[in-house]
Amino acid sequence: MLGGGICQQGVGFQPDYATEGKAEALEFANGNYGLMESALDYSRDNSGPQVAMTGPKKSTGPIDTTFQFVNEPAVIRYTMDGSKPNANSPAWDSTGPREPGQVFHLTETTTFQWIATDIKGNVSHGKEKFTIG
Numbered sequence: 359m360l361g362g363g364i365c366q367q368g369v370g371f372q373p374d375y376a377t378e379g380k381a382e383a384l385e386f387a388n389g390n391y392g393l394m395e396s397a398l399d400y401s402r403d404n405s406g407p408q409v410a411m412t413g414p415k416k417s418t419g420p421i422d423t424t425f426q427f428v429n430e431p432a433v434i435r436y437t438m439d440g441s442k443p444n445a446n447s448p449a450w451d452s453t454g455p456r457e458p459g460q461v462f463h464l465t466e467t468t469t470f471q472w473i474a475t476d477i478k479g480n481v482s483h484g485k486e487k488f489t490i491g
Contacts, residue, residue: 406482407432409474416489421464423488425450425472432474432482438462440469440485447473464488 408428413421425434434450435443450472451460462468469487 406480407474407476411486424461432476436472
């Protein structure tokens, strides 16, 4: 009996170790091993993210384009007037890992420049010109 007149009883090990415990332990160990692999990959990442732009580069009509991650996600800051981007330049709205992200509808010749920064801080730069007319 514990204070307050409440009697508590042990419920035993959940799940039953004889039938499920080993599988759970191995699953947990495998997850930890996966975390260590990810940490090792992160420690070895010394290259900037690769970024591409979709759509045709020349057209007689409007062009729809967006950024595309080639090797890893990144924060992309860009300009559309050909000037060099900086930390105050707009950030591309990628919306989510399986989403297409912000699409640009171009009706005149436009030159994008961008800076892409991955989670480790590696940086890459890019430039793409879309010609309309």
